[in-house]
Amino acid sequence: MSFPSELSVGVIGGTGPQGRGLAARWANAGISVAIGSRDAERAAKVAAELGETVSGDTNGAVAAAAGLVVVSVPWTGHADTVRALAPHVAGKIVVDCVNPLGFDKRGPYPLRVDEGSAAEQAQALLPDATVVAAFHHVSAVLLADPEVESFELDVLVLGEVREAVGTVIDLVDAIPGMRGVYAGRLRNAGQVEALTANLIAINRRYKAHSGLRITDV
């Protein structure tokens, strides 16, 4: 399947490194993309850098206009940002990409989340939306590198609703080299988010931009 052309994507936190990078890749794939920020001017400025077809506005305006909403914000602002989306996302798919990690001098480590994961927190705050978790392990550095034309990465996609998971898998597959793989229900999202700490540890030890591939699938 390919991602439905009538579905526009709104990236909340789209001026951050991951959101911006994903938006650019989706725009390249011909998907209609808008990026949101708390600051509409900043969103418009970054959108203009990403390409003529990308628009920018406040997070709320972008969520209201989009057919599918992607949340790519730092963990610190996650609950507040997601809560503010509630009036705009009823009946829509919300893709949560957020990794609740702490950092100290020994490196990254997972933070305990009362709801179990960022994705489950989002679902609790957005009961009228369908939350799907994905894109946790995408390297912002590689996304931003124009010389990287294809990625060596399987994106784990988690959710409760099979059709919504399928749509997000199509959104993954729109980026060259990436492959979406269903990896369980939302209650199994916490460890996928936290695994980003391990990939960072691997990157530091091996001086790499590591990614995952799932074998035998």
Next chain:
Amino acid sequence: MSFPSELSVGVIGGTGPQGRGLAARWANAGISVAIGSRDAERAAKVAAELGETVSGDTNGAVAAAAGLVVVSVPWTGHADTVRALAPHVAGKIVVDCVNPLGFDKRGPYPLRVDEGSAAEQAQALLPDATVVAAFHHVSAVLLADPEVESFELDVLVLGEVREAVGTVIDLVDAIPGMRGVYAGRLRNAGQVEALTANLIAINRRYKAHSGLRITDV
């Protein structure tokens, strides 16, 4: 580096599907292996099935005689089994392979562990040993299948002591096709253990025996 020939491996819980499978593969690789069980007779019987060079005894006797100890037991018995090893493992590497998972009609899910992970629980109970976490995602079905001669799997290896991590990476690399990859400190073991739930979800959806590969390493 290759695994040091003078180091014998004792597999605690070696009559279970994962322990038995790992023991057989290590024996094939020329490593000196003993398997432990609560029941010495049962251990001896399974050891005889695995090959002439494999011996079996009680968990305590096997841990006392081994140079490196591998813990492969169900999560339910983990704390008690590990606590009983304390007199036998001072100064040794203890490899913890245990996944704290629950199962219900919706499938597997991670259990919260007070210490953060099975590996950290083992380290807390065995302060005189060096605990390394590894082998969480190895399929017992593939291990048991004599037609599987090589595995398509990167084994994530976690620990605090670089030399011990290196020795366990060599123990991984002794099994054809497996590759050991350092993936962080013990405080990042919980999500690696829990990720087994995702691999089980993947196996069910795609009718596969899935494994991980780490790209760019």
